[in-house]
Amino acid sequence: MPITSAEGRTTESSTAPSADNTEPIMLELVDESGRTIGTAEKVSAHLAPGRLHRAFSVFLFDEAGRLLLQRRALGKYHSPGVWSNTCCGHPYPGEPPFVAAARRTGEELGVAPALLREAGTVRYNHPDPLSGLVEQEYNHLFVGTVRAAPAPDPAEVEETAFVTPAQLDELRERARFSAWFMTVLDTARPAIREVTGASAGW
Structure with a gap:
C-alpha cells in the first residue's frame, strides 16, 4: 500500500533564544520524578552520558486515522535524516x-x-548510534488531530508522510527511525486509540 506524502505556561522566567540566535538554547533539567532541578545548554545536555531533561513528543492523526510522520532534516545536529513521530522537542525553561x-x-x-x-x-x-549523543529524557506525550496539510520548514523537516499502522510497519523495515520512536509510540497507544478509534488499528 503506498504511503501518501505531504509536501511558552510561557512566563517571564522562560528562557528562549534571542532573535539573532546568539543566546544558547537552554533545557530544563529534571529529577526522576519530573521535578525541575536546573537548566543546561542544549548540546551539553545530550553529551554522553546525558543529563535528564524535560522533552515532549506529539502524535497527530488525520481524519482517516493515519499518523503524520516527519523525516528529520539532514542538517540537524542530532539524528538527522531519520523518520520519527509528528514532532519532538524541548520546552524552554518555565514553558x-x-x-x-x-x-x-x-x-x-x-x-x-x-x-x-x-x-x-x-x-x-x-x-544515538551515529552521533554518540544521548537522549536522557523525561518526555511528555501529546496526541491529537490535524486537518490542514503540512507546510514543513526545510531546516527542520526533510519530508512528511501520513501512514496507517501497516504502512508504518513497512516503512520501518526499509528506513531508519529515531532511537526513541517506538518507546514514545508504545507509551502513547492508549491515548492514540481513544483519539483515532479502534478501527484505525493503533
Whole structure:
C-alpha cells in the first residue's frame, strides 16, 4: 500500500533564544520524578552520558486515522535524516510542555493541531548510534488531530508522510527511525486509540 506524502505556561522566567540566535538554547533539567532541578545548554545536555531533561513528543492523526510522520532534516545536529513521530522537542525553561508542543508543531510543520491532549509521560535513555549523543529524557506525550496539510520548514523537516499502522510497519523495515520512536509510540497507544478509534488499528 503506498504511503501518501505531504509536501511558552510561557512566563517571564522562560528562557528562549534571542532573535539573532546568539543566546544558547537552554533545557530544563529534571529529577526522576519530573521535578525541575536546573537548566543546561542544549548540546551539553545530550553529551554522553546525558543529563535528564524535560522533552515532549506529539502524535497527530488525520481524519482517516493515519499518523503524520516527519523525516528529520539532514542538517540537524542530532539524528538527522531519520523518520520519527509528528514532532519532538524541548520546552524552554518555565514553558509548559503543552504550550511547547503546540508551538513547535507550528514552527516545524506549519500547522496547528485541531485537537491536542495529554497522553502521559515516559522516561528513557536512548543513545544515538551515529552521533554518540544521548537522549536522557523525561518526555511528555501529546496526541491529537490535524486537518490542514503540512507546510514543513526545510531546516527542520526533510519530508512528511501520513501512514496507517501497516504502512508504518513497512516503512520501518526499509528506513531508519529515531532511537526513541517506538518507546514514545508504545507509551502513547492508549491515548492514540481513544483519539483515532479502534478501527484505525493503533
